Amino acid sequence: MKTFIEPRFTSEIFARRILDVPPDATIVDWAEKMVVAGFQSESLYVLLGELPPFNKPEIDDLLARVQVELNLPEIRSREQALEIVATAHARRLVQSEGESARTLRALSQLYADEGQAECLLQFYLLYYAKEDLGTEKQQHYWPSAHRGNINDVIHDYCQKWLAEHPFEEWREYEWSGSAEGLPR
Incomplete structure (x- = not known):
């Protein structure tokens, strides 16, 4: 296999x-x-x-x-590296319109591993909002998120993240068209 x-x-x-x-x-x-x-x-x-x-x-x-x-751009800081990783996860989530649990779990873990990196806080909160809504009727992590809209809230936040974190300097060095058509 x-x-x-x-x-x-x-x-x-x-x-x-x-x-x-x-x-x-x-x-x-x-x-x-x-x-x-x-x-x-x-x-x-x-x-x-x-x-x-x-x-x-x-x-x-x-x-x-x-x-x-290949004359690739340089990553200037650890925070920029975290933002790039979050952007990659957000791109995959938006592309697949699915597996938000795995994406948010990975970013939530990175948030914890990196000493509660501020740039990842919203992904951490979304992860726990979705987790709570999997077993409870309400959650206290994300205002206005509920069982009926949590996936849309996650998708919308990822779209917003991508618009705010374009990393244009990397665009020509991405290997596929899978990054095309997404806000950057």
Whole structure:
């Protein structure tokens, strides 16, 4: 049985590196998508051959070389990296019009792991609002959210987030059209 690998955006791959997230199979999947999309880099080709277990220093070195070879933008701060990761999750959620629980759980966990990063607070609150509404008739995390509209509230907030966090400088380096048609 083949394991599903959630595709990562280029900006997200580099943001996760800044956040010191250990490399996983999504790095190789991303490199393959980049090459198929026409990006050319010796280090991307090397990444294609990587197998688990991944050596973090080696992967970090390869990603640093990819960044130079493709002239990718630099992430200037840890907060910007968090915003990029949140933007990637919001894009996937808006695209799929579904799996908000997994997206919000991931961002809620990142909020906690990063010492309650202010930029992720609203995702944290939405996660717990949705959780409570799964078992209760009301919640106290998000004003006006209830069982009948929680998915719309989440979708609308993600749309708003995407409009406020466009990261235009990364647009030309994303591997697919999956980011097209979404507010940036």
